[in-house]
Amino acid sequence: MVRRTPRELPAPALRLPAEAVAAMREDLPVVAERVVQAIVEEVPSYVAAFDGSMGETIRNAVQLALGGFLTLASGRRGVDLRTPAPAMEGAYQLGRGEARSGRTTDALLAAYRIGARVSWREMSTRAVDAGLDGETLAAFAELVFAYIDELSAASVAGHEDELATTGRVRTRLLERVARALLDGSPEDAVVEAAERADWPPPTTLTAVLVPRSQVRPVLGMVPPATLEAGEAGGPEDVGVLLVPDAHGRSRGALLRTLRGRGAVVGPSRPWLEVRASYVRARRAHALGLRDDTEAHLPTLVLTADPDALADLRAQALAPMADLRPAAAEKLTETLRSWLLHQGRREDVAADLFVHPQTVRYRLGQLRELYGDRLEDPRTVLGLTLALGVVEPDQVPED
Structure with a gap:
């Protein structure tokens, strides 16, 4: 396993006033809950993650991380500003747990970004209330985001370590479940594959x-x-x-x-x-x-049966077979619009961007070509199906 060694963080001279640290530490449960709520709202894959034991693990990891940061920011560790080992270990184990839960590092890093934003908003408000000057507040911000970077890197390392062992094996098993489902494998084979993958x-x-x-x-x-x-x-x-x-x-x-x-x-x-x-x-x-x-x-x-559609289209448009292509195209688009708009001439004119009189003229031509068949329900059904797709030639091959 690859464990990330804490590196020295910036702003070694930073030491927050004891009263500011005490106020922030008192707020830790509230801040942690707000972090969790923001993650649930903004990262869809975490919606159900906070139920049960995994949810408690994540909440504890958030509080542990925030508590470790306050220990760091209080200056009690002297000039050796390194991420506390318990927080690093908690972040590492969180990454492993996320891999076992099937969530990606994309989701994990998104959660860290949200956590950093919410934590900074809450803690900086307390810092300002405690009277921190601008220079100290800037150093505080630098330390916050460097600390979050360290924790997120530890979680990614844990995630990668987990995938390098059992995680990759399970990924392959899950892929077999998917392939069995899509290949049309027998039901008992699919169920067995799902059980083997613990899915x-x-x-x-x-x-x-x-x-x-x-x-x-x-x-x-x-x-x-x-x-x-x-x-x-x-x-x-x-x-x-x-x-x-x-x-x-x-x-x-x-x-x-x-x-x-x-x-x-x-x-x-x-x-x-x-x-x-x-x-x-x-x-x-x-x-x-x-x-x-x-x-x-x-x-x-x-488009389910392209050959049948082509035959139906040829049959339905047979009365226009002897027309010039340009004339046939105009009458075909008029007929299609007339069918879809249920004979409402004004709507057809608006659809085709032509004058209603033009529609009337074209419909007269169509009645000459089709005669009484335009009143026959079966003919109308066939025409509607034949002209229902604008470009019926774009049909996939099985």
Whole structure:
């Protein structure tokens, strides 16, 4: 194991007044709780982390770190301003625990940044109330952030050490669970893989495709039990994540987390049926669709059988086959808009940016071509399906 040796911190002449240190130490439980609350609110993967024994461990680590800092800042350690060993050990063990919980160093460092911000806000307020001058306050700030840097580095070292041993083994086991789910392996084989990886199955799983460059950042924001599929046989530039229990109201939170990251989010499915979510997300990705596949269901349905769609389109537009391409294109877009706007001429004109009289003229041409068939429900259904996708040729291959 690689243990980080505390280095000498800056501002060796800093010594806070005893009354200021005493006031800050009295506030430690409140400050620690505010730090915890800010982390829960700002780092999604920590929402459920503070329940049970792990939550108590993290709270204790926060108080231990703050207490160690006050011991350091009080000057009782003389000129040897080094991070107290108990605080360093607590940070190191916290990093190991976070690795065992499945959280990434991205989430861990984000928590440290938030902790530094909240701690500085609270302690600097006490320092100002105690009458610290500007020069001392600046030295105090330098010591705060150097101290947090030391602790975060110790936690990262603990995280890396844990992954270097049992963590990496478990990561490989979790990847096998993901691959078994996506490969369509027998149910008993998937359940056995989950048990071997010590991965408690959720109620549902949601397949998410994200660009490779976004996999690490996204893993820091989604629940720690999320599975990463590794090489899942999909596009090389895309990573596959299986997010647990992102159904119902939780789906909205997931979509907000992924906004702007080029992700494709499949539907939530019972965990053993997540392959269906993955297949839909892959089809949406191949069509160039992004974000929530539930918002693209008409397109996905209409492009499910590209050959049938092409035949239906040719059949539905057969009356325009002898027209010049430019004329056929104008009448086709008018017919599509007329169908989607249920015959409301003003709405069609606004949709196409033409005068209502132009719409009337084109509809007259269409009635000449189609005759009474435009009143036939089956013809209208066929035309609606055929024209429901703007660019039906952009269809993925299985």
